[in-house]
Structure formats: structure tokens, C-alpha cells
Amino acid sequence: MGTHAHLRWLFRVVTAIMISLGASSAMAALDETSPVDRRGFALEYNPAALAIGRFSGNAEALLAPHSALTFSLAGDARNSAYLRGVYPEVGYRYYSGRGINGFFATASIVGGAFAYHTNGLANPEWVNTYLIGAALDVGYQYQFNFGLQIGAGVGAQLQYSRKRQYEIYQSDFTPLAELLADSGLRPRGLLWVGYAF
Secondary structure, eight states: OOHHHHHHHHHHHHHHHHHHHHHHHTTSOOOTTOHHHHOOEEEEEOGGGGGGTEEEEEEEEEEETTEEEEEEEEEEOTTOSSEEEEEEEEEEEEESSSSSOEEEEEEEEEEEEEEEEOOSSSSOOEEEEEEEEEEEEEEEEEEOTTSEEEEEEEEEEEEEEOOOTTOOOOTTOOHHHHHHHSSEEEEEEEEEEEEEO
């Protein structure tokens, strides 16, 4: 099964999960007894992204009990010698808690518009391209009564990149940069801190 077939399969799984979980959670009512359950919006910062040379943040909006819409935006550091771009992501997250707290499972669609540096051509250059994909994550988010929250998780991302495979990179192009830019199945690690309103 090729990359395109894997992407089609993963998109179908993501869509099915989003529809089924969204429909089931919309039947419940919010528990008004807990301030954690009543908070319906959060902004978050992802310090783990710095490990791969990116800045990243999230927003979450509670749609119904247990159900949240997530949006993330990441960008490469401006002084990156390998990749420069922005990477949006939108998804559906199901929480074990009635608010944006507890164990969670997330299905999301990812994208990216970026440039990478080549060194195997007659004239080395920055080449503009894009990637698309889908991801599945699981994890846990704890929210304090005063609004601070901490979340962590793991997952996998299947992506297709328009990067031209035959090009030779500059000699110090790292395996990590190649992992981020190439097509294929990629591991994901999640870690964030934020505040819920």
C-alpha cells in the first residue's frame, strides 16, 4: 500500500472518529458544578517544539461535553538552516472529563507550507513546497481549579510532502530535518502548558 493509499485510509478513519465522537458527546449536558468542566476555551504553548527548532501554540474550544475543537500553529525558527515554514493543524479531541480535561484522543488534519535548502543542484537554492497529512494522538490533560493546565501525549502522523526526493541536501542537513520534511509515518510527542477561560 503506497503513501497515497495510506493517506486516504487515515483520512477515512479520522473522519469516522470525528463524526462518531462528536455525535455521541453532543447528547450530553455540561456539568455546572465544577469550574474545570465549565471552562470552554484554552490557549496553550508547546515548549517541546523547541527541541525540533520550532515555535508552537494551540487553542481549544469546547463544543459539547467531552468534545473540543483544536487548532495548532507551528513555525520554524527564522535562523533555521534547513527548513522555514508554517504548519497549521485542526482536529477533534474527545476528553474523558466533561470539559477540556482528563484523558483524551485526538484526530487531526495537518498541513504545511515551507521551504527547504538544496545543495545538489548547479545553483543551491531554497525550494518552496507543502505537506498534508493526518494524525492520531492520545494523552492526558490536567486542569487546576484556577485555570492553569498541563497536557502531554503521544501519537503518529502520516504525511505526504512535495519535497523532491532526488535532491541532495547540504552536508549538515540533519536526520531530524529530513524526518520533518519527507513523506511517511512519523511519531509525535505532545507537551504543553496553558490557561483555560
